[in-house]
Every structure is written in C-alpha cells, then in structure tokens.
Amino acid sequence: MSANQAVRIGAEPSPLVRRLILGIIGAIFLIPVIAMIEFTFRNGLAGDYTTSHWAGLFSEDSARTYRGLYQAIGNSLVLAAVTVGIVLVLLLPTMVLVHMQFPRLKRTLEFICIIPITVPAIVLVVGLAPVYSVVVQVLGGSTWTLAFAYGITVLPYAYRAIQGNLDAIPVKTLSEAASTLGAGWMTVLWQVLLPNLRRGVLAASFISIAVVLGEFTIASLLNRRNLQTALLQVSQSDPWVAVIFALAALALAFVLLLIIGRLGSATPSRRKS
Amino acid sequence: MTATFSLTGPTSTASPAQPSGATVQLSAVVKAFAGHTALNSIDLEVAPGELVALLGPSGCGKTTALRSISGLESIDSGRILIDGVDVADTATNKRDIGMVFQAYSLFPHMTVLENVEFGLKMRKVATARRRERALETLDMVGLTKHRDRFAHQLSGGQQQRVALARALVTRPRVLLLDEPLSALDAKVRVQLREEIRRLQTELGITTVFVTHDQEEALAVADRVAVMRDGRIEQIGTPEELYATPANAFVADFVGLSNRMPAELIDGQVTLHGCSLNLLGDPMPDGPVIALVRPEDIALSADGIAGVVISSSFLGSLRRTRVRLDDGTVVAIQHEVERHPLPGEAVTVRLKGAPVSALPPKVTM
Numbered sequence: 156m157s158a159n160q161a162v163r164i165g166a167e168p169s170p171l172v173r174r175l176i177l178g179i180i181g182a183i184f185l186i187p188v189i190a191m192i193e194f195t196f197r198n199g200l201a202g203d204y205t206t207s208h209w210a211g212l213f214s215e216d217s218a219r220t221y222r223g224l225y226q227a228i229g230n231s232l233v234l235a236a237v238t239v240g241i242v243l244v245l246l247l248p249t250m251v252l253v254h255m256q257f258p259r260l261k262r263t264l265e266f267i268c269i270i271p272i273t274v275p276a277i278v279l280v281v282g283l284a285p286v287y288s289v290v291v292q293v294l295g296g297s298t299w300t301l302a303f304a305y306g307i308t309v310l311p312y313a314y315r316a317i318q319g320n321l322d323a324i325p326v327k328t329l330s331e332a333a334s335t336l337g338a339g340w341m342t343v344l345w346q347v348l349l350p351n352l353r354r355g356v357l358a359a360s361f362i363s364i365a366v367v368l369g370e371f372t373i374a375s376l377l378n379r380r381n382l383q384t385a386l387l388q389v390s391q392s393d394p395w396v397a398v399i400f401a402l403a404a405l406a407l408a409f410v411l412l413l414i415i416g417r418l419g420s421a422t423p424s425r426r427k428s
Numbered sequence: 429m430t431a432t433f434s435l436t437g438p439t440s441t442a443s444p445a446q447p448s449g450a451t452v453q454l455s456a457v458v459k460a461f462a463g464h465t466a467l468n469s470i471d472l473e474v475a476p477g478e479l480v481a482l483l484g485p486s487g488c489g490k491t492t493a494l495r496s497i498s499g500l501e502s503i504d505s506g507r508i509l510i511d512g513v514d515v516a517d518t519a520t521n522k523r524d525i526g527m528v529f530q531a532y533s534l535f536p537h538m539t540v541l542e543n544v545e546f547g548l549k550m551r552k553v554a555t556a557r558r559r560e561r562a563l564e565t566l567d568m569v570g571l572t573k574h575r576d577r578f579a580h581q582l583s584g585g586q587q588q589r590v591a592l593a594r595a596l597v598t599r600p601r602v603l604l605l606d607e608p609l610s611a612l613d614a615k616v617r618v619q620l621r622e623e624i625r626r627l628q629t630e631l632g633i634t635t636v637f638v639t640h641d642q643e644e645a646l647a648v649a650d651r652v653a654v655m656r657d658g659r660i661e662q663i664g665t666p667e668e669l670y671a672t673p674a675n676a677f678v679a680d681f682v683g684l685s686n687r688m689p690a691e692l693i694d695g696q697v698t699l700h701g702c703s704l705n706l707l708g709d710p711m712p713d714g715p716v717i718a719l720v721r722p723e724d725i726a727l728s729a730d731g732i733a734g735v736v737i738s739s740s741f742l743g744s745l746r747r748t749r750v751r752l753d754d755g756t757v758v759a760i761q762h763e764v765e766r767h768p769l770p771g772e773a774v775t776v777r778l779k780g781a782p783v784s785a786l787p788p789k790v791t792m
Contacts, residue, residue, distance in 0.1 A: 325531060331500050332533040334520040335604075336594065337550035350537040 188405065191398050208395035224400065227385030230298040234381060235367040237302035239360045242313045245306070247356060250314070251348060254321050255330060268314035271307050276372035279308070287377055298379045308373070309366050313359035320355025361411040368404050449476045449634030450511040450601035452497060457506035459492055459658075466492040468658035469506070477632040479625070480663075481645035484655035485681070490638045493655070494604050497636060499523050510601060521550070523602075526595030526633075530607040532587045534579035540566065540590050541575040547598040565597040566590075568627060585616035592624065596631065603628065603635040609644065621648050642682050646670070654678050672782075675708045676719060679784035685719035686758040690785065692716045697783050700732050705782035716785040722747060722761035724781040727768065731777035734758075736768040750774060 168176070198205040211217060218225065246268075253260045271279070283304050290300050326348060333347045349356065371383035382404060390397035452474040459467040466489045474480045482490035495501040497508060499520035508516045515523050526547075534543050544562040553561070566572045569589040579587055588608050595603060605624065609617040625648045628635045639645050645652045646666040653663040654677070662674035673679035690699040692713050697704040699718050727748070734750040737757065741764065748760050748768050760776060768774055 324536065325533070328529055328531045328533045329535060331520075332527070332529060332591075332594075333535070333546070334500070335498055335523075335525055335527040336547035336598070337521045337524075338546075339519075339521055342550065347535055351535070353537075 231382035235364040238305040241306035268310045272311040280376040309363040312362040316358035317355040358415045365408040453509040455507040458504045479635040481637045481649035481652045483645040488655040489658040494638045525602045526600035527604040528591045528608040565593045569593045603633045605637040676784045676786040679719045688718045690718035702778045707784045715788045719784040722759045725760045728777040731775045736772045
C-alpha cells in the first residue's frame, strides 16, 4: 500500500462509514422501541394483533382501572416541578453568585455537584433513609418530598447545563454594565443574566424532568409511588399498558431533548420594531 | 426624528456646552488586593465638564481608580466625592454614573434600542419619553438605522458606539471610560476617540478616561494623570506633561525619548559637549542617562558623527535611527524631504532643549 493509499488515523470517516455507524447506533436504540410498540399490539400469547390495549386506555372505566397509574403520573409531574423549582431557586442563584463573587469556590461547587453521579442510588437511599424519617415527621409522607432527594440526583446534569451557559457569556461585564446603568442585584439577575442563561436554565430544567420521570430506585426503596414504581406494579397485571406508558414517557423525554437541541442552536435575530 | 447634535465629520462646529457634569474628587484613596497596593493614597480632582485621562503601564492602578469611582471596587480608606458628597459607601447603581467598558458589554438578548433604553427604564422614565431619548442619543452616535439589531450583528466599533450611547442617555453626572477603544482597530479607534471627545465637550459631562495608549490620552484629554505603582506621578495638560515632565518616568512614558549617557555637572546635563538644563527634581552630580526627545536632535552639517540604521516615513515627518560614534542609538525626527539611507554617514546635533535624566543604573 502506498503512502497515499494508507489509511489516515483520525481522518474523517467516509459517508458510507458514517451512515453505517449511524445505522447501527440507530438500530440499537430503535429495535427495543419498535419491539415495545409491537408488544403493545399483541393479543396475549395467541400470536395475533389487537388494538384493544390502546383502546382500553380511552374506555369509560379506564380512569377507575388505572387510577393508581394516573395518580403516579401526577406524583411524578409534581416531583418534576418541585425538583426544577429546587434547581432554579437554589442551584442557579448559587452558581451565579459563585461565578461572579466567589470564583475560587467554583471548583468546590463543581465537585459537590458532581458527587451524586458517582454515588449509586442504593447507597444514596441508605443515606437518605434516616433523613427521610425526619422529613416525614416534619413534612408528612407525601410523595412530593422525594423532590429533595431528586434535587440532589439531578445536580450533576443541571450543573453542567447551567455552567456551560455561564462560561459562554461575560457574566461579570454584563452585570457590572447593568449596575452602572442603575440596576440593582435582583434586576441584574432577572433582566440581564437570566435571559442570557435561558438555554442553560431550560436545558437544566428539561434534563431534570427527564431524570425525575425515569427515576425508580429511590422511590421504590423509600416506598413512594411515582410513574416508574406504578409501571412496575401495573406490568404485573397488565404488561401491555405498562409498556404503553413507558413508551409515552420515552416520547416525552425525546421531545424534551429535541427542545433542548433547538434552544441550543437558537440565536437572537433581527426583529422589526 | 431630530437629532440634538451632529456627529458627521471629524471637526465639530458645536461649541462646548455649559458643564453639566459634577466635580469628582479622590482624596487619599487606598486600595489593596491580597497584599498588593493598587492605589497608594491617590489624590485627584476633576472639574465639572473636564476630561481627565488616567495613563500608565499595566498594573499601575488606573483601572482600579476608575472602578473605585464607579463603585465596582470598594476602597480600603480615603474618600471619593461626587459634587462634594462622599459616595465611597454608595452602591454603584445609586451613583448616577455612565460607564463604557473595555470588553463589549451590550446585553446580547436586547436590541440596540433596548440596550440604550435600559438605563432610562431603571430610572422609570415613561415609555414614550424613553424611546424618544434613546433614539435621540442613538442619532448622536450615528446608529439610528441599526436600532433593531442585536450586538452580534454589529462591528466592534458600532458596539462601543452603542455602549457610549447607553452610558450617555441618562445624562450621568460622571462618565467613566475604561479603555473603550483598546479592542478596536487603529482607524476606528481614532474615529471613535474623536467622537467621544466631541460628545463629551458638547454635553459637558465630567469624564475620566483610562488608557495605556499615550497618544490617545494626549489627543483627547484636558488633563492627563500619569500613574505608576498606585500613585499619580504627574497630572497636567498634555503640553505640560510633554514639555515639562515632573520626573524621568513621566518623560520616558509620555512621548518618545532617547536614552543617552551624559554627565551632570553643577545641575546641568553635559552631553556630547552641550550643556542642557535639567527638567524635574535636582539630582546629584555624576553620570546620568539623559532622556532626549527625537525632535530635540537634528541632522546637521556638522556635529556628532553617526551612521544611519533605518529611516521610517510617518506621513508628515520622518523618523531616522542613527548609531552614534559612541555606540548609542538615537531616533531623530525630521522633515520628510530629507531621506537618509541605511549605512549613510551623517552628523547630528542637539538643539539645546532641556532634558530629563535618570540615574545611570535605573531601568524602566
């Protein structure tokens, strides 16, 4: 093989190789989803297909039949909302403050925020169990209190999304410019920084929602009812419906990721006054 | 829309406005960062409507002084007075100042017009009035037609013009300019500094301008404060600084100087047989390094022999570097018509102007 014909290490792959890689990865993701869809149309072990499992969801008594599942979906949505609230109210201002006023603490904050990704959920639950015995005494045993634990588990993802955006804009200069123009701290945060952190904040929120909707271990081990624990329960009596809801959760996560992607590429454009 | 001021040309026909700016006083201001004294008991007074440039090398404390006036840096001791009121403990957003930063600082999510309106919005000016004043100020900097654009759709020079309009729209008592031209290319820099000067003169706003570019400082300022190591070495008009520098640092920093070995005898600098008056503080007799301006040396028919190293055409004049017989290399400023060639033998003479001097082992 001549030098010109030699394969260059690190060279861009040919269109064919790219399509092949994309096809393999796509298949890895799509085959289980297609299998799930196919499964929802199966008529038991008979081998034929039916739409009765989908139709059952829209029947008159579905609200009663799947009441527990709907309740769990509600719980998960509340959990997602409270978790996002924790990210926005606690993490975001802390990160902005550290970025502007205490840059030396940046590494420490990053370390703290990354820790949860290294701790297995089961270990986290072992640590959280005694904490939740106190939480139950103070706030009761409502499912929404799980959001405190979820607020920790989403930290690595939310931190990365917000930090990427913080690093991309001149936070100090913008806030100083706003101050010299008469803006107070809250105005700086609300009117100057947040609009420029929109992408990071939305990405953090959507990733948090996706994580919360897919969380099973903590809820199960702390005996709370959310979408995933309910799906497991339903799957024991009606596996088709469980798979339909799992598909719906997947579709929601996919839509959220699409929105994040769109936001990531959006730039302000010329507007007409 | 009617503009209040016209800015379409390098020369202004507008007469200076009655100063609307405030007096700014810094009195014994001290500021240290982790053991390093950035401001070492600074005293400075800026008259209403005056433009004072803070000039000095990196780390001399000029930006810290400016940021202290704005309130973006707190001071350790001393007083900062605006119109006689001590504002050292007043928050930045309450000081009624306008500031243009070195880095582009337009709010990226706002249009040009919204950026300019921002300060008025903070002052709760009614929407219609706000828009009117913002457009009026945009017209002053010649950017009305770009009012609906975003920062990323503007050039660097345009962004700094908008930043200037944004800082001026509230008619602040003090305008602070923190190296606003340093990120721009040379031509735009000259245009914009002329615009800044014209606007400042027309509006009569007290202005403090930080720069490390001596040409910029000398071109725009009423007075220039030369700073070193957190102190003001000298403050005066550009002419005073250039003609009568208070010390060797100022002489060396402001304008070009040739360093020539000389002898100080009875307070006179003796250099190649010429006896020159010494500028600045008296020094003990002995060997010194004389700082001689390029325009104070001339190519002549007789005098000190030397060989031309290079000659540069600078438009209205020419600068020629000559190696003298004693090995000293000097720059000489002369008329364009004379064009010495490298390697040509020439003779030069000192014109006899007073000079500053350094002790022989001091380097800057």
